Amino acid sequence: MNDNQLLRYSRHILLPQVGYEGQDKLVNSHALVVGAGGLGAPVALYMAAGGVGTLTICDFDTVDLTNLQRQIIHTTQTVGINKALSAQKTLHAINPEVLVNTVTEKSTEASMMALVAQADVVIDCSDNFKTRYTLNKLCVELKKPLVSGAAIGFEGQVTVFDMRHGDSPCYHCLFPDTGSDQEMRCADNGVFAPLVGMIGTTQAAEAMKLLMDIGESLQGRLLLLDVLAMEWRTIRLSKDPACTVCSN
Numbered sequence: 001m002n003d004n005q006l007l008r009y010s011r012h013i014l015l016p017q018v019g020y021e022g023q024d025k026l027v028n029s030h031a032l033v034v035g036a037g038g039l040g041a042p043v044a045l046y047m048a049a050g051g052v053g054t055l056t057i058c059d060f061d062t063v064d065l066t067n068l069q070r071q072i073i074h075t076t077q078t079v080g081i082n083k084a085l086s087a088q089k090t091l092h093a094i095n096p097e098v099l100v101n102t103v104t105e106k107s108t109e110a111s112m113m114a115l116v117a118q119a120d121v122v123i124d125c126s127d128n129f130k131t132r133y134t135l136n137k138l139c140v141e142l143k144k145p146l147v148s149g150a151a152i153g154f155e156g157q158v159t160v161f162d163m164r165h166g167d168s169p170c171y172h173c174l175f176p177d178t179g180s181d182q183e184m185r186c187a188d189n190g191v192f193a194p195l196v197g198m199i200g201t202t203q204a205a206e207a208m209k210l211l212m213d214i215g216e217s218l219q220g221r222l223l224l225l226d227v228l229a230m231e232w233r234t235i236r237l238s239k240d241p242a243c244t245v246c247s248n
């Protein structure tokens with residue numbers, strides 16, 4: 001790290017659990033953020049501000065006025081611009097030390113595999129099951145840690161699937177693919193603005209802990225949030241021995 005980085009990240013370095021070594025790991029890490037919407041916005045903002053050296057952000061959608069109620073990485077001036085490019089502009093303004101790569105086209109499984117292979121951690125901020133199942137499959141195959149989050153209405157959830165550990169469940173263990181294409185989308189059901197920030201910042205914290213190898217991750221635990229009751233609950237997760245994705 002250079003002198004400017006030592007000053008910028010000094011409040012991290014002061015933490016004994018992080019220190020110079022931990023911050024140096026972040027600076028030399030590469031995170032893949034899939035989705036630059038409600039969850040991807042706080043994930044990318046905090047990971048860039050916190051010094052994750054390389055971020056690859058994937059999103060083929062464009063910024064819409066209805067996004068601005070919660071997708072805080074975008075501005076009124078970027079309405080109509082691709083979300084990944086809009087996010088890149090904001091992140092460069094916050095921290096020019098971070099390299100931000102953008103993927104602005106819809107990815108195939110092959111192209112997504114190449115992106116996952118290059119990353120040290122994958123953060124799933126997508127809003128559809130097809131992407132979630134594909135990311136999960138690739139992270140299982142490549143043994144990459146996957147930080148998964150979801151939010152709708154006033155409720156959200158977050159967990160970690162870390163296939164570097166043999167006892168870790170995967171996303172398919174938790175939500176088996178039944179072939180149903182029914183989706184709960186914000187456009188149809190609404191979402192409380194601060195909820196995505198609370199889930200997204202939790203995802204960012206888990207991803208940065210994984211990159212620094214500190215603390216205890218959410219592997220094997222599903223964290224559930226009910227904002228109306230302001231209640232967090234934890235459900236223990238187990239690997240499904242019959243899972244067709246991770247139990248081969």
